[in-house]
Each structure stands twice: as structure tokens, then as C-alpha cells.
Amino acid sequence: MTRYLGLYFTRIGFSVATALIGVFFALPLVWFIFAPFNPRAELGLSIPEPFSLANFETVFQNSFAMRGLWNSLVQSVGGVILVGAGATLASYALSRSPIPGKSVIAYILLLFSSVVSGSAAMVPIFLIINGIGLIDTQVAVILVFAGGLLPTAMFILRDFIDSIPKSYEESAMVAGASPVQAFFDVALPVIRPGIVVVVVWAFVSIWGSFLIPFILLRSSEKMPASVAIYSFYSEAGTPIVTLLAAYSLLYSLPVVILYLFVSWKFGFRFFGGIKA
Amino acid sequence: MKSFSLLSRGTGVAFLAPAGLLIGAFVIAPFFWVIYVSFTNRSLLGRTALDPDFVGLANYFSLFDAATFFTRAEFGSSLILTIQFVLLSAVVGQAALGMLLAWMLQSVPKSLKHVTETVAIGAWILPEVVIAFAWFAFLDYENGTLNMIMEALGFPPGDWLLSFPFWAIVVFNTWRGTAFSMMLFNSAFSSIPPSYFQAADVAGASSWQKFRDIGLPLIRGHVVTDLILITMWSFNVFTPFLLTSGGPSYRTEILPIYTYRIAFRDFDFGKGAAVGVVVMLINLVFALFYLWVMRRRAKGVVA
Numbered sequence: 255m256t257r258y259l260g261l262y263f264t265r266i267g268f269s270v271a272t273a274l275i276g277v278f279f280a281l282p283l284v285w286f287i288f289a290p291f292n293p294r295a296e297l298g299l300s301i302p303e304p305f306s307l308a309n310f311e312t313v314f315q316n317s318f319a320m321r322g323l324w325n326s327l328v329q330s331v332g333g334v335i336l337v338g339a340g341a342t343l344a345s346y347a348l349s350r351s352p353i354p355g356k357s358v359i360a361y362i363l364l365l366f367s368s369v370v371s372g373s374a375a376m377v378p379i380f381l382i383i384n385g386i387g388l389i390d391t392q393v394a395v396i397l398v399f400a401g402g403l404l405p406t407a408m409f410i411l412r413d414f415i416d417s418i419p420k421s422y423e424e425s426a427m428v429a430g431a432s433p434v435q436a437f438f439d440v441a442l443p444v445i446r447p448g449i450v451v452v453v454v455w456a457f458v459s460i461w462g463s464f465l466i467p468f469i470l471l472r473s474s475e476k477m478p479a480s481v482a483i484y485s486f487y488s489e490a491g492t493p494i495v496t497l498l499a500a501y502s503l504l505y506s507l508p509v510v511i512l513y514l515f516v517s518w519k520f521g522f523r524f525f526g527g528i529k530a
Numbered sequence: 531m532k533s534f535s536l537l538s539r540g541t542g543v544a545f546l547a548p549a550g551l552l553i554g555a556f557v558i559a560p561f562f563w564v565i566y567v568s569f570t571n572r573s574l575l576g577r578t579a580l581d582p583d584f585v586g587l588a589n590y591f592s593l594f595d596a597a598t599f600f601t602r603a604e605f606g607s608s609l610i611l612t613i614q615f616v617l618l619s620a621v622v623g624q625a626a627l628g629m630l631l632a633w634m635l636q637s638v639p640k641s642l643k644h645v646t647e648t649v650a651i652g653a654w655i656l657p658e659v660v661i662a663f664a665w666f667a668f669l670d671y672e673n674g675t676l677n678m679i680m681e682a683l684g685f686p687p688g689d690w691l692l693s694f695p696f697w698a699i700v701v702f703n704t705w706r707g708t709a710f711s712m713m714l715f716n717s718a719f720s721s722i723p724p725s726y727f728q729a730a731d732v733a734g735a736s737s738w739q740k741f742r743d744i745g746l747p748l749i750r751g752h753v754v755t756d757l758i759l760i761t762m763w764s765f766n767v768f769t770p771f772l773l774t775s776g777g778p779s780y781r782t783e784i785l786p787i788y789t790y791r792i793a794f795r796d797f798d799f800g801k802g803a804a805v806g807v808v809v810m811l812i813n814l815v816f817a818l819f820y821l822w823v824m825r826r827r828a829k830g831v832v833a
Binding site for chain 1 (some may be wrong): 538539546549550552558562564567572600614631634637638642649652655656661662663665667668670673674675680708734736737767768775783785790799802803810815816817818820822
């Protein structure tokens with residue numbers, strides 16, 4: 255009997271401890287849930303009274319803030335197109351073509367991409383972008399992100415393509431399709447779920463990032479929302495909390511939506527494992 | 531051996547070209563360029579911006595100068611600070627807390643499990659600027675939520691970012707990153723056959739005994755993977771900059787922030803590049819170890 259009593263007390267103890275840790279995780283976020291809807295929000299926590307959407311109106315009227323969201327979208331979509339297209343073609347080639355040393359190539363790429371982190375490579379990346387005359391352009395941000403995310407994207411996609419039987423494309427080619435036709439008409443539709451995961455991951459990575467646009471961009475009209483938010487609270491003296499809270503919420507929305515989409519469609523562990 | 535393959539070698543190379551070009555220009559070239567720049571006195575402004583001199587190992591000597599190594603705001607002190615930051619926030623913070631949470635989540639009610647997982651994952655997926663701003667508000671001296679709680683409990687309020695800046699970024703990074711370890715260990719624990727634990731229950735084992743003798747030994751491989759990954763990520767994380775900008779008086783200037791200051795505030799690209807090289811060498815050790823572990827596991831040798 256006592257041993258079951260012991261199990262019972264362990265369960266209660268664990269529940270209390272888990273709840274406490276849960277509260278520790280929730281506390282910094284609680285403010286962020288209420289403040290956007292409180293027209294008199296300060297850094298202090300208070301329940302909005304009355305509940306209002308006035309802060310969002312302030313954001314929509316702030317052209318710098320809105321341009322930031324637009325720039326984030328331009329940079330993320332641009333980067334995603336390059337990563338999605340580049341990784342799909344390259345990982346298909348790594349999986350299906352007779353290029354010698356394919357797995358060595360894949361490992362070397364993975365090695366480089368984890369060694370060359372944003373913080374270690376900020377000097378040479380700045381110098382390279384400066385050297386080709388792309389400083390303070392959105393294109394620079396897009397290219398740098400695409401290069402940085404491609405190795406991991408290729409690694410994930412190659413795993414995925416390796417798991418698809420070659421017989422699909424082989425039977426298409428027996429029926430007379432060219433290799434390129436077999437790729438576009440047969441393989442691509444089968445690979446699509448893998449591409450969706452890679453594309454969502456790349457979008458979220460670029461959308462949320464700060465350092466690369468922060469060092470490569472100069473003019474305020476090209477800044478993405480991440481840099482805009484930072485400049486709102488670090489440079490403006492006293493931060494305009496109402497604007498910042500609502501703006502942060504708007505900016506977080508795509509990440510949360512995409513995350514929910516992926517976890518609903520593929521289970522969140524898959525997405526979790528590949529966040530770098 | 532001749533085997534039928536779907537893509538010809540030429541098409542294969544053509545398919546690889548776009549990705550190869552981008553990776554070459556923005557991953558591989560920076561790796562070698564940073565080594566080259568670290569041997570020069572390249573700066574952002576002035577004569578050496580366009581026409582840098584070759585200075586040999588001068589930048590490295592200045593980084594590892596024994597006279598200034600332990601001086602605050604110098605490389606050595608930043609390196610020591612970074613090691614402390616990684617040990618405390620990644621190894622002790624993220625891994626241990628993630629492990630504890632994952633273990634407890636196995637035996638708490640489903641609803642509590644879901645809520646806890648959701649907030650931890652929220653801390654992990656939200657963009658870094660938003661998280662940093664939320665913490666900025668949380669730790670604020672006048673109105674912050676934390677001081678509100680302290681006062682309600684009868685403790686004096688603290689000016690956390692000024693008085694305990696290092697601990698602020700340690701707790702911040704723990705809070706931000708624990709979800710990854712939690713999820714990894716959670717799936718590792720749930721892959722252990724339940725009969726193992728049931729047998730231990732019948733024998734009257736305590737939760738700690740089950741953890742020590744069944745849980746931990748069976749997920750050792752996952753622990754190694756987790757430790758390598760979170761160590762590497764925390765070692766390279768720039769996010770604390772958004773909370774403290776490296777201050778006050780350089781007390782939170784971990785290496786990524788130090789690199790940024792040397793290169794983009796002091797305009798000393800040569801020295802900044804030398805720091806980059808040191809960081810990359812440390813990354814290389816971790817990455818090689820990680821690949822080695824992965825390959826061993828792929829070959830069926832249990833790590």
C-alpha cells in the first residue's frame with residue numbers, strides 16, 4: 255500500500271513543481287498578452303480597462319512601423335524563394351545523380367554552416383557585401399540569409415528525398431519522360447511536404463532575425479520590423495509602450511500561425527528538431 | 531560498377547549550381563576571408579579601410595596579451611564571461627531544467643503538461659526582439675512585473691539589469707532555450723518501453739531511482755546530442771545584446787557582442803576578424819565532435 259501512496263505523492267509533488275516552472279515561463283509573456291489591448295499600457299502589468307484596439311490603430315498610422323513589416327515580408331519571401339528553389343534542386347541532385355563524393359559534400363556543407371555562425375562571420379560578410387557594392391540593399395540581406403540557410407535546408411530535404419523510392423521516376427522514364435520531366439512532373443509533387451517544412455522554417459528564421467539586417471542596412475526605410483522594434487525601445491528615450499506592444503504582437507503573428515500550421519500538419523517535433 | 535541513375539552528371543551539376551554559388555559566396559568565402567582579414571589592420575574608415583597592411587599575428591597577440599587578458603572589456607575577460615554564460619545558461623540552465631521538466635511531464639496530468647509545454651515553446655518560437663522587449667518590461671525597476679511580485683511577497687524591488695546584468699542574461703537565455711531540451715528529452719523518455727518503469731514500480735523504486743537507473747542510462751545518446759547543440763547555439767547567441775547591449779560597463783559582453791563592438795563600433799575589422807577566427811575554431815571542435823557522434827550512431831554503434 256505504502257508504495258502506491260509514494261507514487262501518489264510523487265505525482266502531486268511533480269505537478270506542483272511543474273506548475274511553478276510553468277508560471278516562471280509564463281510570467282514574462284503575461285505582460286505581452288495584455289499590454290497590446292491596453293490604451294494606457296506601461297511597462298507595468300495591468301488588465302486592460304477598457305479592452306481596446308486603439309494601439310493597433312497607432313501602429314497602422316506609423317509609417318516607419320508599417321514599412322518595417324513590409325520590409326520583413328520582402329526579405330523573408332525573397333530569401334524563402336532562393337532557399338526553397340536552390341535547396342530542392344541541389345538536394346535532388348545530391349540524392350539522384352552520380353556525382354562522386356556526394357555524402358562528403360553534404361557533410362562538409364553541414365560542418366561549414368555550423369562553424370560559420372552569424373556572430374563569427376559578421377566581419378567578412380559585411381566586407382563581402384561591401385565589396386560587391388550591395389551595402390544597404392534588401393538584396394544583400396536576402397542573399398546572405400539564403401546562403402546561410404541553404405546547407406541545413408539541403409540536408410533536411412536530401413534525407414526526405416532519399417526516403418522516396420526511385421521507382422516513381424524510373425517508371426516515368428521507362429514511359430519516355432526525360433530526367434528533367436521526371437523531376438518536375440513526378441518527383442516534385444512527392445517532395446512537396448518536405449519543401450513546405452523547409453520553406454516555413456526558412457521564413458520563420460529570416461522573419462525573426464536581427465543581426466544580419468542590423469549590420470547590412472543603413473537607411474531606416476529598408477529596416478525590417480525586428481530592427482524597427484529594437485530602435486523603438488533602445489533609441490527613442492522613453493519607449494512608446496502602447497505602440498511597441500501592439501507592434502510586437504502583429505510582428506509575432508506570422509511566426510505563431512506558421513508554427514501552428516506545421517504542428518497541425520506534421521507534428522511539432524519535426525519542426526522543433528530543425529530550428530537552428 | 532555501373533548503375534542506372536536518374537540524373538546525368540551534367541544535369542546534377544546544373545541542379546547544384548544555384549545553391550552552390552550562394553553557399554560559396556556567403557558561407558565558404560567568409561570562412562577563408564575572415565582568416566585573411568584577421569592578419570591585417572583593416573578598418574572601416576581611414577586609409578587602412580581601402581589599403582590595409584599585413585600585420586601578421588599582431589591581432590592575435592593583442593587578443594591573448596597576458597597583461598590585459600583579465601581586464602574587463604578585453605577579449606580574455608569576454609571569453610571567460612562567455613564560458614560562464616554557456617555553462618550556466620546552457621548546460622546547467624537549459625539542459626538540466628529541460629531534463630527535469632521532461633521527466634516530471636511524464637507523470638503530471640495531461641492538461642498541466644499541455645499548458646507548460648505551450649508556454650515553454652512560446653518562449654522559444656517568438657522572435658528574439660519581441661522576447662527581449664518583453665523581458666525589458668518584465669525586469670523594469672519602476673513598473674516591471676518581477677518587482678511587482680517581489681513587493682507583493684514583501685521583498686525589496688531590485689534594479690535587475692543594473693545590479694545583476696550577468697544573471698539577467700543567464701536566466702534570460704535559460705528561459706528562452708529550455709524548450710528545445712525539454713522536447714528532445716520528452717520524446718526520448720517516451721520512447722522507453724513503459725514495461726521497464728512498471729516493473730520498477732512493482733519493485734517499489736522511487737522516481738529518483740527510476741530516473742537514475744532506467745531513464746538516464748537509456749537516453750544517454752540524446753543527452754550528448756542536446757549538450758553539443760545547445761552549447762554551440764548559446765556560444766554564438768547575439769540575443770542578449772537586445773536586452774543589455776553588452777552593458778552596463780561590459781558586464782554582459784559575451785563574445786558575439788564583443789565582436790560586434792570591436793568591428794562595428796570601434797571600426798577595428800582586423801581585430802574583430804581575429805575574434806571571429808577564434809570563435810570559428812571553437813565552433814569547429816564542437817561541430818566535428820557532433821558529426822563524429824552522428825556518424826557513429828548512423829553506423830549502429832550506440833553512443
